[in-house]
Amino acid sequence: MNAQTKLIATSERKIWPLTGGVHPAENKHQSTGMPIASVPLPETLVLPLLQHAGTPAEPVVAVGDKVLKGQLIARASGVVSAALHAPSSGVITALESRPIPHPSGFSEPCIILTTDGADRWCELAAVNDYRRLPPAELVARIRDAGISGMGGAGFPTALKLSSGLPIHTLILNGTECEPYITADDMLMREQAQAIIAGAAILQYVLGAGQCLIGIEDNKPEAIAAMRAALAESVDADKMEIVVFPTIYPSGGEKQLIQILTGQEVPSGRLPADLGMVVQNVGTAVAVKEAIVDGKPLISRITTLTGAALQKPHNVHALIGTPAHHLLQQAGLHESQLSTLVFGGPMMGFSVDRLDIPVTKTANCLIAATQAEFPAAPDPQACIRCGHCAQACPSSLLPQQLYWHARAENYQQLLHHNLFDCIECGACAFVCPSAIPLVQYYRASKGAIRTLEAKQAQSERSRARYENRLARMAQESAEKEAKRQANAERAARLKAAKAQEQVAEDDPVQAAIARAKARKAAGAPAKVALSGEQKELKIQLSMARAQAKKTERALSACVDDETTKKLTSNLAMLNEQVAKLEQAFEGGSAEVQAEEKRVKIARPALSDDEKKRKVELAMANAAVKKLQRALDGASDDDAATLKQQLADAEQRVAGLKLALEGRL
Amino acid sequence: MALINSRSSIRAGQTSPHKLALNSTQRVMGLLVLATLPGLLAQTVFFGWGTLINVLWCVLIALGCEALVLKLRQRSLAVCLSDCSAVVAGVLLGLALPPFAPWWLSLVAVSFAMIIGKHLYGGLGQNPFNPAMLGYVLVLISFPQEMIAWLPPMGLEGHNNSLSDAAFAIFGSGVDAVSMATPLDVLKENSSLTINELWQANPVFDGMAGRGWLWVNVAYLAGGLFLLWRRVFTWHAPIGMLVAITIMATLFWQGSGSDSHGSPMFHLLSGATMLGAFFIITDPVSGATSNRGRLIFGVGVGIMVYVIRAWGGYPDGVAFAVLLMNMAAPTIDYYTQPRTYGHHRANKGMPKRD
Structure with missing residues (x-):
């Protein structure tokens, strides 16, 4: 203990206190008595394709393939994935689902490797001087080595190293705050130089100016070893070992950053947003081995502990080694074994089989007796004592979260920042009513995620449905508009025809009436007409009326000369109509000018003249009628008719004369 | 080896943490x-x-x-x-x-x-x-x-x-x-005697807070400090209440004349002050939840206790004050969430409806 206090005293860096926290019994001394041991090669290795956070790896071997130690057997399947290598030489005997270390107890696809005992390495590509390689090349090598976080979460390391954000501080996590686990402690004691070397590589890759190595003060031997290794290292000036008081959960990424820097990772963001990257000391060693030795990640240090073991200690375990193979090395008393926990007692999970393999994240196996991990007592009522809130490292209100979780009040859960819960279990640890609080939070998180996924899906479906409705509405509206337009046009034409018949004698009136009718019918062509256009339109309708009248006069005409004149008149009028139409539609200045010229040349008929013309036509008609009557008349009548005909002809001649004088 | 490849008698499904602190209701x-x-x-x-x-x-x-x-x-x-x-x-x-x-x-x-x-x-x-x-x-x-x-x-x-x-x-x-009558009662009913006269006229008064009452309150204070030491509850509610009573009693003391409301010490060490501060308002079920909420809760009780004692219809007011603040506790909870790690400020009020 003396050495310990001295070490703390010499630590100069300011450290910040952890919020909340608890002090569970450490139970670490049981497994630190022996050095890290090797384990006889197991007959079979079970290698789950998913040993990391992200998507499972894709196998690149088939059943029957012979593989060498370190050979790639499954490649990363996406950005968030990690490759998998053969931990020993042998034959691939199966690709099948096996139970994996997961709280669900589910089986997942695994590669089964039957070892041949030769333990023969494949060819390794070591790097002599990593500083000659660009960081991106080193990241690629780390990625190819299949390294994922060794602390527990198993996030692919290469991804953490390539955030693209400027990193100024690398934090090496040697905290190991969970009780029982001593894998990192023993690693620091025995391989401190490798850790420093790995940290130097990580620092180079990240371009981080400083490296803080955080260790709890309950590991004096590890601290001493690390200090000694650092003193010998060429990178001593860029690294610092920071020792801080033991409290759970100081080893959480966010908590460690708080302790070492006083800063908080903003909710929903990453340490990289603060310019920091946190890596486990075990990960640093894996990185060193991947770069300097060219070895992929095929083994890890696992603590074997618990009261059901005769000699608890740490081992170099090949990834994929079944748990019972390891536990037997530590002298398992099967009859005393009550609970097998993967991980620590605070955050680990229990499994119900002994053939579950060790994975890249399996830092500890606790073979516990009944007395050691007694069955949780039945939960009692929450009395809101608030001990949980005092223990919470995230400053949440676990008691309120619990009530809202039970009420399935998701809005309140989100309002109380449920997703900032790191599931450290400190609240449940201190709960006097023995309520499995973390379980409520996990379940609620799952329910909210499911609900949000469903909502997102239904939102997409709703948007799709609404788009379809809108499309259909638009189509039917278009159809309806077309139908209405047709109906209106028909009505308008009908009305115009009727008006025309009524006002045949007064073409001007008729034109106006037609225009009115069209206006009333809302003629589609009628869009805000300019004054000029209006004038043109009136002229056009008048010209059309005149043309029509002339046509009628022509059809009623009998003598050749009149016909000739009327025909030429009609031609002129038609030409005028065409021009006016063109002017009205085209609206161009030239056309308008032309139209004006035509207008001047046009026989501008006065009312009087018009009247005479009409009279002439009528007179002509009368003459015709009289002639017909005369043809079929008796002698008595003939004289009267002849007299009348002569009068009529005379009148026609007079009218013609009058008109011609004008023309 | 019987256990190895089949579902065994080892217990699974137990959720973390696997070992609890020695704490119970x-x-x-x-x-x-x-x-x-x-x-x-x-x-x-x-x-x-x-x-x-x-x-x-x-x-x-x-x-x-x-x-x-x-x-x-x-x-x-x-x-x-x-x-x-x-x-x-x-x-x-x-x-x-x-x-x-x-x-x-x-x-x-x-x-x-x-x-x-x-x-x-x-x-x-x-x-x-x-x-x-x-x-x-x-x-x-x-x-x-x-x-x-x-x-x-x-x-x-x-x-x-x-x-x-x-x-x-x-x-x-x-x-x-x-x-x-209790000292609080006597003081409340008094309208003619100065404090000194009152103290002399009534055998119930002895020392600062009345004969016996002082020691009863000191005993409860000792019990309360023990509970604080054992971390059964936090200091927020009791200290809030005691500080509030002290401040109120100082502000409205009105000297030692016949209209005096009694000294701060008298109020702290008489009646149910200490019993209330350490054993009643620390009831977590009906109180506020967060530390800040509990502080507000305690201050509220303290103010109301004094108001009832000085101007209310009862000589002591701990029970009424506690019940009134019980009603306010859920509202206090809504506005006193602590700031969560990684958040700029604490959430307040009810969650937003969407």
Whole structure:
């Protein structure tokens, strides 16, 4: 203990206190008595394709393939994935689902490797001087080595190293705050130089100016070893070992950053947003081995502990080694074994089989007796004592979260920042009513995620449905508009025809009436007409009326000369109509000018003249009628008719004369 | 090796954490009862055996009522009775009622507290009001005569009467003839004497806070400090209440004339101040939740206790103040969430509806 206090005293860096926290019994001394041991090669290795956070790896071997130690057997399947290598030489005997270390107890696809005992390495590509390689090349090598976080979460390391954000501080996590686990402690004691070397590589890759190595003060031997290794290292000036008081959960990424820097990772963001990257000391060693030795990640240090073991200690375990193979090395008393926990007692999970393999994240196996991990007592009522809130490292209100979780009040859960819960279990640890609080939070998180996924899906479906409705509405509206337009046009034409018949004698009136009718019918062509256009339109309708009248006069005409004149008149009028139409539609200045010229040349008929013309036509008609009557008349009548005909002809001649004088 | 490839007898499905701290509701409740012992002792010394008999009688009623309701609600008697919450409620009511309160008064108060105040709301952890205070207020309003029957300290005529006398007084004829007003009562009723005259005229006054009362409050303070040390609760509510009373009593002291409201020390160490501060308002179920909320809760109780004492219709106001603040607790909770790690500010009020 003396050495310990001295070490703390010499630590100069300011450290910040952890919020909340608890002090569970450490139970670490049981497994630190022996050095890290090797384990006889197991007959079979079970290698789950998913040993990391992200998507499972894709196998690149088939059943029957012979593989060498370190050979790639499954490649990363996406950005968030990690490759998998053969931990020993042998034959691939199966690709099948096996139970994996997961709280669900589910089986997942695994590669089964039957070892041949030769333990023969494949060819390794070591790097002599990593500083000659660009960081991106080193990241690629780390990625190819299949390294994922060794602390527990198993996030692919290469991804953490390539955030693209400027990193100024690398934090090496040697905290190991969970009780029982001593894998990192023993690693620091025995391989401190490798850790420093790995940290130097990580620092180079990240371009981080400083490296803080955080260790709890309950590991004096590890601290001493690390200090000694650092003193010998060429990178001593860029690294610092920071020792801080033991409290759970100081080893959480966010908590460690708080302790070492006083800063908080903003909710929903990453340490990289603060310019920091946190890596486990075990990960640093894996990185060193991947770069300097060219070895992929095929083994890890696992603590074997618990009261059901005769000699608890740490081992170099090949990834994929079944748990019972390891536990037997530590002298398992099967009859005393009550609970097998993967991980620590605070955050680990229990499994119900002994053939579950060790994975890249399996830092500890606790073979516990009944007395050691007694069955949780039945939960009692929450009395809101608030001990949980005092223990919470995230400053949440676990008691309120619990009530809202039970009420399935998701809005309140989100309002109380449920997703900032790191599931450290400190609240449940201190709960006097023995309520499995973390379980409520996990379940609620799952329910909210499911609900949000469903909502997102239904939102997409709703948007799709609404788009379809809108499309259909638009189509039917278009159809309806077309139908209405047709109906209106028909009505308008009908009305115009009727008006025309009524006002045949007064073409001007008729034109106006037609225009009115069209206006009333809302003629589609009628869009805000300019004054000029209006004038043109009136002229056009008048010209059309005149043309029509002339046509009628022509059809009623009998003598050749009149016909000739009327025909030429009609031609002129038609030409005028065409021009006016063109002017009205085209609206161009030239056309308008032309139209004006035509207008001047046009026989501008006065009312009087018009009247005479009409009279002439009528007179002509009368003459015709009289002639017909005369043809079929008796002698008595003939004289009267002849007299009348002569009068009529005379009148026609007079009218013609009058008109011609004008023309 | 039988275990290896098949589902075995090892226990799985147990959720983390796999080992819990040695903490239990029984332990919390036990510590609470333990911490009341100095106060119980002091009260027994100064007010006679009646207090002790009262406490035992109230615990008995509380356990009886709890058992009855649990039976009606078809709950496990062993599990629920063993949490000791009924014992705590009984002890607190027994301490709060006058030492020679007749047996039926205690019966009414405790059974109302347990059945109406606690179980009709859903039992332990569900009650919005402090059950003990509900029971206390019920009898205070219904039977004011009996409720002011505090004996002069040091027993009748300066002598503690015997255990059998006390039992007879409680379960027999009652003690109307010899009851005496408490210092708070006397001070409240006073309108003509200066403080010095009042102190001399009344044997009940002795020292700062009245004969006996000072030591009773000091004993509760000691018990409360013990609970703080054992971290049964945080300092926020008790300190909030005591500081609020001190400030209020200082502001509205009005010297030592006949219209004086009494010194801050008098208010801190008389009446139910310390019992309230450490044993009543620290009830987590009906109080506020967060540390800040508890501070506000305590300050609220402190202010209201003083307001009732100085200008209200009752000599002491702890029970009313606690019930009033119980009503405010959910609202306080909405506005006193702590700032979560990684957040710029704390969430306030109700969640936004979408």
